[in-house]
Amino acid sequence: MANTRNIAFIGAGNMPQSIIGGMVRGGYPASAIYASNPSRPKLDTLAQKHGIHTSQDNLEVVKQADVIVLSVKPQLMADVCAHLREHVSDLADKLVITIAAGIRIEKYHQYLGDNVRIVRVMPNTPSLVGEGVSGLAADPQVTQDDKDFVTEVFDYVGKTIWVKDEDGIDVLGAVAGSGPAYFFEFMAGLQQVAEELGFSSEDARAMVQQTALGAAQMASQSDLSLVELRKQVTSKGGSTAKGIEAYQAAGLDDISARAVKAAVARNQEMAKLF
Numbered sequence: 001m002a003n004t005r006n007i008a009f010i011g012a013g014n015m016p017q018s019i020i021g022g023m024v025r026g027g028y029p030a031s032a033i034y035a036s037n038p039s040r041p042k043l044d045t046l047a048q049k050h051g052i053h054t055s056q057d058n059l060e061v062v063k064q065a066d067v068i069v070l071s072v073k074p075q076l077m078a079d080v081c082a083h084l085r086e087h088v089s090d091l092a093d094k095l096v097i098t099i100a101a102g103i104r105i106e107k108y109h110q111y112l113g114d115n116v117r118i119v120r121v122m123p124n125t126p127s128l129v130g131e132g133v134s135g136l137a138a139d140p141q142v143t144q145d146d147k148d149f150v151t152e153v154f155d156y157v158g159k160t161i162w163v164k165d166e167d168g169i170d171v172l173g174a175v176a177g178s179g180p181a182y183f184f185e186f187m188a189g190l191q192q193v194a195e196e197l198g199f200s201s202e203d204a205r206a207m208v209q210q211t212a213l214g215a216a217q218m219a220s221q222s223d224l225s226l227v228e229l230r231k232q233v234t235s236k237g238g239s240t241a242k243g244i245e246a247y248q249a250a251g252l253d254d255i256s257a258r259a260v261k262a263a264v265a266r267n268q269e270m271a272k273l274f
């Protein structure tokens with residue numbers, strides 16, 4: 001573990017619950033983790049399951065923290081930050097991490113002050129099962145030590161990728177953030193055809209799901225490129241080659257490019273809402 005800092009999550013919804021769970025399982029001391037939320041039930045679960053500190057008062061946990069993780073819905077962010085700015089005099093001494101979608105770092109400086117160190121993180125939904133990808137972007141005031149700390153926190157729920165500017169967050173969001181939906185769409189198509197060709201829904205789903213998992217595991221254990229891996233399982237003149245030919249004829253790569261570019265454009269549009 002790089003270093004332990006007191007870390008406070010503002011908002012105790014699904015994503016922070018997963019991050020906290022990953023941190024505690026990974027050996028981060030529960031006594032250094034705080035969470036606040038307006039209603040009690042999620043806090044009680046977190047306290048019982050992981051032994052962290054909880055409060056219904058954001059200011060109470062922020063007072064104890066070296067690091068604040070803003071984990072409320074984007075539409076609540078301005079109000080939550082205004083409240084912190086009004087009541088917390090030493091915000092500039094703390095590192096602020098935000099996981100809210102769509103709000104740029106520049107906005108947080110407007111909400112919290114120019115001298116506050118901000119890291120923006122875009123985790124994706126598989127973080128909920130410890131297999132996430134998080135894109136991270138920092139403002140120039142953030143130190144290397146801060147970056148190492150944030151990397152460690154999000155490594156607890158998957159892999160971390162630092163982007164060089166926030167446009168990279170829009171792209172990462174369109175690939176990794178939206179990606180699970182693309183894979184589910186593709187997998188649902190394979191399941192459907194397996195059913196049409198005679199398999200029960202249960203068996204069709206199992207074969208698709210396990211194949212996706214197996215392919216992802218093979219890719220993560222191999223140094224070969226994805227194209228090479230594909231070639232390795234495609235014998236010339238065989239049935240897989242015929243299947244791949246059909247995908248290529250339909251322009252699968254072009255479809256992926258169009259999907260990602262459409263999602264990037266939407267991310268850019270949504271950033272303008274804040």
Ligand SMILES: NC(=O)c1ccc[n+]([C@@H]2O[C@H](COP(=O)([O-])OP(=O)(O)OC[C@H]3O[C@@H](n4cnc5c(N)ncnc54)[C@H](OP(=O)(O)O)[C@@H]3O)[C@@H](O)[C@H]2O)c1
Pocket residue numbers: 010011012013014015016036037038039042058071072073074076080099100101122123124125
């Ligand atoms: N889930 C994902 O896959 C994902 C992925 C990327 C980014 N994110 C971002 O992560 C953030 C949280 O998402 P989530 O899925 O965890 O949302 P969520 O499950 O809806 O949780 C939001 C939490 O914020 C609490 N809250 C409301 N007002 C608050 C306030 N004034 N102060 C403190 N807490 C307050 C809510 O409490 P009550 O229930 O008591 O109202 C709720 O527990 C969002 O900004 C989202 O954009 C999520």
